[in-house]
Amino acid sequence: MKRNWLGLVGPGALALCFATSLAHAAERSVAQRVEQLMGQMTLEEKVGQLNQLSGKEFTGPATDKVRSMEAEIRGGGVGSMLNIKGVADTRRLQALALQSRLKIPLLFGLDVIHGYQTVFPVPLGESASWDLEAIEESARIAAREASASGIHWTFAPMVDVGRDPRWGRVMEGAGEDSYLGARIAAARVRGFQGARLGGVESVMATAKHFAAYGAAIAGRDYNAVDMSGQLLHETYLPPFKAALDAGAATFMNAFNTLNGIPATGHAGLQRDILKGAWGFKGFVVSDWGSVREMVVHGYAGDLADAAAKALTAGSDMDMESNAYASSLAAQVRAGKVALAQVDDAVRRVLTKKFELGLFDDPYRFSDAAREKAALGDPRHRQAARTIAGKSIVLLKNEGGALPLRRGLRSIAVLGPLADARRDLEGGWIVKSNAASMASLVDAVRAAAGPATKVRYAPGCDVACRDTGGFEAALQAARGADAVVLALGESWDMSGEAKSRADIGLPGRQGELFEALRAIGKTPVVVLMAGRPLIFEHVAEHAPAIVYAWFPGSEGGHAMADVLFGDVNPSAKLPMTFPRTMGQLPIGYQQYETGRPVRDEKNIVYKSAYIDAPNTPRYAFGHGLSYTSFAYRNLQVSQPTMGAGDKITLSFTLANTGQRAGAEVVQLYLRDPVASVVRPLKELKGFQRVSLQPGEERTVRFTIDRETLSFFDRRLAWTAEPGRFELMVGAASNDIRLAQAIDLAP
Numbered sequence: 043m044k045r046n047w048l049g050l051v052g053p054g055a056l057a058l059c060f061a062t063s064l065a066h067a068a069e070r071s072v073a074q075r076v077e078q079l080m081g082q083m084t085l086e087e088k089v090g091q092l093n094q095l096s097g098k099e100f101t102g103p104a105t106d107k108v109r110s111m112e113a114e115i116r117g118g119g120v121g122s123m124l125n126i127k128g129v130a131d132t133r134r135l136q137a138l139a140l141q142s143r144l145k146i147p148l149l150f151g152l153d154v155i156h157g158y159q160t161v162f163p164v165p166l167g168e169s170a171s172w173d174l175e176a177i178e179e180s181a182r183i184a185a186r187e188a189s190a191s192g193i194h195w196t197f198a199p200m201v202d203v204g205r206d207p208r209w210g211r212v213m214e215g216a217g218e219d220s221y222l223g224a225r226i227a228a229a230r231v232r233g234f235q236g237a238r239l240g241g242v243e244s245v246m247a248t249a250k251h252f253a254a255y256g257a258a259i260a261g262r263d264y265n266a267v268d269m270s271g272q273l274l275h276e277t278y279l280p281p282f283k284a285a286l287d288a289g290a291a292t293f294m295n296a297f298n299t300l301n302g303i304p305a306t307g308h309a310g311l312q313r314d315i316l317k318g319a320w321g322f323k324g325f326v327v328s329d330w331g332s333v334r335e336m337v338v339h340g341y342a343g344d345l346a347d348a349a350a351k352a353l354t355a356g357s358d359m360d361m362e363s364n365a366y367a368s369s370l371a372a373q374v375r376a377g378k379v380a381l382a383q384v385d386d387a388v389r390r391v392l393t394k395k396f397e398l399g400l401f402d403d404p405y406r407f408s409d410a411a412r413e414k415a416a417l418g419d420p421r422h423r424q425a426a427r428t429i430a431g432k433s434i435v436l437l438k439n440e441g442g443a444l445p446l447r448r449g450l451r452s453i454a455v456l457g458p459l460a461d462a463r464r465d466l467e468g469g470w471i472v473k474s475n476a477a478s479m480a481s482l483v484d485a486v487r488a489a490a491g492p493a494t495k496v497r498y499a500p501g502c503d504v505a506c507r508d509t510g511g512f513e514a515a516l517q518a519a520r521g522a523d524a525v526v527l528a529l530g531e532s533w534d535m536s537g538e539a540k541s542r543a544d545i546g547l548p549g550r551q552g553e554l555f556e557a558l559r560a561i562g563k564t565p566v567v568v569l570m571a572g573r574p575l576i577f578e579h580v581a582e583h584a585p586a587i588v589y590a591w592f593p594g595s596e597g598g599h600a601m602a603d604v605l606f607g608d609v610n611p612s613a614k615l616p617m618t619f620p621r622t623m624g625q626l627p628i629g630y631q632q633y634e635t636g637r638p639v640r641d642e643k644n645i646v647y648k649s650a651y652i653d654a655p656n657t658p659r660y661a662f663g664h665g666l667s668y669t670s671f672a673y674r675n676l677q678v679s680q681p682t683m684g685a686g687d688k689i690t691l692s693f694t695l696a697n698t699g700q701r702a703g704a705e706v707v708q709l710y711l712r713d714p715v716a717s718v719v720r721p722l723k724e725l726k727g728f729q730r731v732s733l734q735p736g737e738e739r740t741v742r743f744t745i746d747r748e749t750l751s752f753f754d755r756r757l758a759w760t761a762e763p764g765r766f767e768l769m770v771g772a773a774s775n776d777i778r779l780a781q782a783i784d785l786a787p
C-alpha cells in the first residue's frame with residue numbers, strides 16, 4: 043500500500059501541532075514580556091505588585107490603617123484590589139494605576155461564589171445535584187456576568203472538604219467527600235475560566251482555602267487543624283489537586299494552622315507540595331489579613347517577621363495585611379528574604395496580568411455594553427431555576443404526600459421562611475435580587491393557579507423565640523387542603539464566622555410543627571439552610587420533607603416546581619445528616635473497628651453509643667424521587683485485574699415508576715484488608731442517569747489501578763494486591779448490587 047507520508051501526520055495532527063506551537067510561542071512571549079518588565083522594576087515596585095487592598099465593602103475584620111489607597115495605586119504600590127465591582131469603579135481605579143511609572147494594570151478580584159448578579163444555589167446545595175455539567179454552567183454564567191463588570195478574578199471555588207456541620211462554611215463547599223469534591227472543584231474551575239484564560243467572558247479561579255481549613259477543631263471557624271499526613275493527602279488535598287489540574291490560575295491560603303504552622307507560613311504546603319510536587323505556576327494570595335494574623339497565632343514576632351515568613355513560605359500576594367507593603371522591601375535589604383523569592387512571586391502575578399491581556403487593553407473587562415447585556419440576560423435566571431430544581435433533595439415522601447395536586451381548594455404556606463426572599467440567596471452574594479424574586483408563597487400561588495386559595499402566615503420569625511403568631515398560622519391551616527411549612531436558617535446563619543454549637547431548628551420553630559400536628563394538620567416541610575440541620579421530630583412525623591438549602595434567585599419557583607412535581611427531584615446529599623449533636627463528627631466513611639456494630643440490638647462491647655442511635659438521620663448520597671429505580675444484573679468484564687488491566691463494571695438501571703426521572707447512581711469501593719486500614723466505603727464514581735418511565739439502560743464504570751489505590755503508611759500512592767468489594771447503590775446506605783474483584787500481585 044502506497045504510504046502517503048501525510049498519512050502519518052494527518053490534517054488533524056498538523057492542526058494540533060500548529061496550535062501547540064502557537065501556545066508555546068504565546069507562553070514564550072509572555073515570559074519575555076514579564077522579564078523585560080521585571081528588569082525595569084525597583085524593589086518597591088515589585089513589592090507593590092504583591093499588595094492587595096480592599097474597596098470599602100470589607101469582607102473581613104476592618105484593617106487598623108485607613109490608607110489613602112488612591113495615592114498608593116497611583117504610586118505603583120498596589121497590584122490588586124478586591125471588593126471593587128462594576129465598570130465605572132474598575133475603570134476609574136484602573137486609570138489611576140496607569141498613572142504609575144510603569145503603568146502596570148490592577149487585577150480586580152471578588153468573591154463571586156455562587157453567582158454575580160444571578161444568584162445560584164449556595165455551593166453545598168449545587169453540589170447536591172451531582173450534575174457536573176450544570177455546576178460548570180452555573181460558574182460559566184457567573185463568570186460571564188462578573189467579567190462584564192470589570193472583574194478579572196473570583197475567589198472561588200472553595201474546595202475545602204467539610205465534615206462538621208457546626209462549621210458555617212460547609213455552605214460554600216461541596217460537602218464531605220473528597221472524590222465528589224474533586225470533580226466539582228474541577229467543574230467550577232472550568233466554568234469560571236472557560237476554555238482558556240484571557241477570554242473576556244472568563245475570570246481567574248481561586249482554589250481555596252489551602253489547606254485543610256474545613257477540619258477546624260470542633261467546627262469552630264479559624265480554629266486550629268491537627269491531622270495525619272494520611273488524612274491530609276487522602277481527603278483534604280485531592281480537591282485542590284483537581285482544581286490545579288483543571289487549570290486554576292490562583293490559590294488562596296487559609297486562616298488555620300496545620301499541625302502548628304499557619305497555612306500562610308506553611309512552606310510544606312505552598313512550596314513543597316503546591317509549587318514543588320504539583321508544579322503550580324500560578325500565584326498564591328493570602329486570605330484576608332492572614333499574613334498579619336501569624337503574629338496573633340504566635341508564629342511571627344511582628345508584622346515584618348510575618349511578611350518574611352509568609353513570602354518565604356510561598357504566599358505571593360498579601361490581602362489586606364499591609365505586611366508586604368510596609369515591610370517586605372526592608373526585609374529583603376536586611377537579608378531576611380531572598381530577592382529571588384520576591385522576584386518569583388512578582389513573576390507569577392505579572393504572568394497572569396499578561397495572560398489576561400491587561401497590558402494590551404487594561405479596560406477590556408470593563409465594558410458597559412457587555413455589562414448591560416450580561417446582567418440582563420433572562421437565560422441566566424432560567425439556568426438558576428433549573429439547577430436549583432436539581433439541587434433540592436427529597437428527603438422523605440410517604441403516602442404520596444408529594445407532589446401536591448393541582449386544583450386543591452386551598453393551600454396554607456406557613457412558617458418563617460415561607461415568604462423569604464433575601465434568605466433564599468444565602469450568604470456570599472455580590473448583589474441581592476430580593477426585590478425581583480419570588481418567595482415560596484409567591485411561587486406556590488403562581489404554580490397552583492387562580493382557583494386555589496393560598497393562605498400565608500409566618501407563625502414566627504426565623505429566630506422564633508416568640509410564639510405569638512402561632513395561632514394565626516394554625517387558623518390558616520385549619521381550612522386548608524394541604525399545608526406546607528417552611529423552616530430553617532436565615533441566610534446569615536451559615537457562612538464565614540457562622541459556626542453553631544447547636545444545629546437544631548432555630549428557636550421554637552419545632553414547636554410550630556408540633557402545634558400543626560396537634561390540630562391534625564401535619565404539614566409537608568420545606569427546610570432551608572446552608573448546612574445539615576437536626577430536626578428529629580420533623581423527620582419522624584412529617585409525611586414529606588424537602589431540603590432546599592438556599593436555592594438562589596429562582597429558588598422560590600424551583601421549590602414550587604418540586605412541590606407540584608413539575609420537576610422530579612433527583613438531588614442526593616453531599617453531606618451526612620446527624621440525628622443528634624453528640625454524633626458529630628459523623629460521615630459515611632466509617633471504619634470497621636475491632637468491634638463493629640452490626641445492629642442496634644447488640645451493642646454490648648461494641649463501638650457504639652449506648653444512649654443514641656448509631657446511624658445518621660440521612661446518609662451521604664441519600665435523595666428520593668417521585669419515580670422508582672431498579673438496579674439489576676451487575677457484571678464485571680473480568681474477575682481479576684492484572685498489570686495494566688482495566689475492569690468494566692456494568693449493570694442495568696430501570697425506571698420502574700410512572701414518571702420520568704434522573705437517578706445519581708453511586709459506585710463505592712472497599713479494600714477489606716490492607717497495610718493501612720481502609721474505610722468501609724469510599725465513593726469512586728457516580729453518574730446521573732435520566733430515564734423515561736419503563737426505560738432501562740446499561741450503566742458502566744471503569745475500574746483501574748487508580749480506583750484501587752490509597753496513600754500507604756509512607757504516603758506513597760499505591761494499590762495492594764488482594765480482594766476488593768465493588769458496590770453500586772442509590773446512597774451510601776442503600777447499596778443495591780455488589781461484586782468482588784481481585785487485584786493480581
Ligand code: GLC
Pocket residue numbers: 101102124153197250329330538
Ligand atoms: C474572607 C474569606 C475568603 C474570601 C476573602 C476575601 O475572609 O475567608 O474566602 O475570599 O476573605 O473576601
